[in-house]
Amino acid sequence: MPGGLTALLDDVAIIARAASASVDDIAAAAGRAGSKTAGVVIDDTAVTPSYVTGLSPARELPIIWRITRGSLFNKLVILLPGALLLSEFLPQAIVFILMLGGCYLSYEGAEKVLEKLGGEKHGKTVDDVIEDPVAFEKQRIAGAVRTDLILSAEIMAITLNEVAAETLVTRAGVLAIVAVLVTVGVYGVVGLIVKMDDIGLHLTKRSSRLAQGFGRGLVAFMPHLLTILSFVGTIAMLWVGGGIILHGLAEIGIEGPEHWIEGIEHGVSAIAGSAGGVLGWLTFAGLAALTALVIGGVIVFVLHKVLGVGHDDKEAAAAH
Template sequence: MPSGLVALLDDISLIARAAAASADDIGLAASKAGTKAAGVVIDDAAVTPSYVTGFTPDRELPIVASIARGSLFNKLVLLLPGALLLSEFLPQAIIPILMLGGCFLAYEGAEKVIEKLGGEKHGATLDDPIEDVAAFEKARISGAIRTDLILSAEIMAITLSEVAAENLVTRAGVLAVVGVVITVVVYGAVGLLVKMDDAGLHLVRKPSQLARRTGRLLLLAMPRVLVTLSVVGTVAMLWVGGGIVLHGMEELGGSSVWGALPHLVHDIQHSAEAATGSIGPVLGWMTYAGLSALFGLLLGVIIALLWHKVLKVGAHQSH
């Protein structure tokens, strides 16, 4: 009996060590993958405040919380199982699916640019009188979750590419950890951001002169910050959407005509890197990002024209 108990304890110890090692592997891989996805995370954080801007202060955090719940659902319920299944049984479908998502982001970003330049608006915006506030809020949340789905898909795809050689359990663990951590970071930051004006109002009522000055600074800065983030969010949609499609064209096209455009973009990027010395990598990245955004804008305009002018659909869609 004692020897049996000792053997059982040894087995438990081995299982515990294996689980700890697996957890360490998941943590390390998740850290690496999260770093790789940092650019898309920034895009996600920049895009989301535009869906909250303009609502009354008491609705801002509930809206952010609703979008965050939708984001977790996107990552853990829709994308994680789908990513694992695709990686196991149909890995060649991942790039075309991501390209479709990139086209959607380019379309969304291009529509915002068209509307800002005085083009036709499709669906209600915050500039229009809103008859049903609850319905409009629901539509804005749905729009944010749809956009998050595409950005989350890119995050999960980047993560999956970093752990493609790992076993199924490790891949699943890393995807789950990255999905939860990124969601908490992004929407926690967005929640703090949209409440900074309320913090400013609170501080200006304090007796301390420093607190009042800080509060006034926040009140003056936040409208400009939110407008800037709205612009950054639109550019980010175009940049990420165009970049996804260009990357897919390169992967699928190789040296064919289909892959000529992404190769040209990379050639321009490398030329910028070589011509600028020590700051070459930064300027090279900026060149690639700018060209990706320009390509995303052109692609999005084409899709928007086809969608609204040729197919004549989406006239009542909200953004």
């Protein structure tokens, strides 16, 4: 009996060590994958505040919460099982899914740029008279969740690519960890950003002059911050979308565009000296964004001018 008990305890210890090692593997792989998704996370964080800009302050956090729930549903219920199935049975399809997502981001970014330059607007904005606030809020949430689905798909695909050689259990664990941490991180920051003006107003009522001054500065700065975030979000859409398309083309054998841009990047890095790393990255990001602007502009023209598809049609479909 003692021998049997000792053997059992040994087996338990072995299982515990194996489980611990598995957890360590998942954590390490999640860390590697998370660093690779930084660009898309920045995009997601920059884009989301625009969906509550101009709406009632009382509705800001409820809207963000609904977008957060939609994001978790996107990642854990739709994308995680789909990513695991693809990795098991059709891994070669991942690059094409990434490229489709890149095209969508390019389209969204190009449409925003064209609208800012005076082009035709598609769908209501906060500058228009909103006749049905409830329907408009639903439209905003549907648009945010749809964009999140694309960004989440990019995050999950990038993550999956980083852990492709791991076991199925490790892949599932990494995808789940990255999905939850990215969602909580992104929408937690977004919630903080959109309520900064309320925090500022609260500080203006404090007895401390320093707190009052800081609060007034915060209130005055917030509209500018949201404008900056809207701009950064559009640029990030184009940068991320263009980079995904260029890398995807290289993976399927069309290496010229990415290699050409990388050559310019390396040239700028060599000339710039100590600032070469930053300027080289900015060069690649800028050229990737320009590539996405061209591709997205073509998609906008085909959808709106050739096929006659309006943004209102897409929003109505999403709302229903």
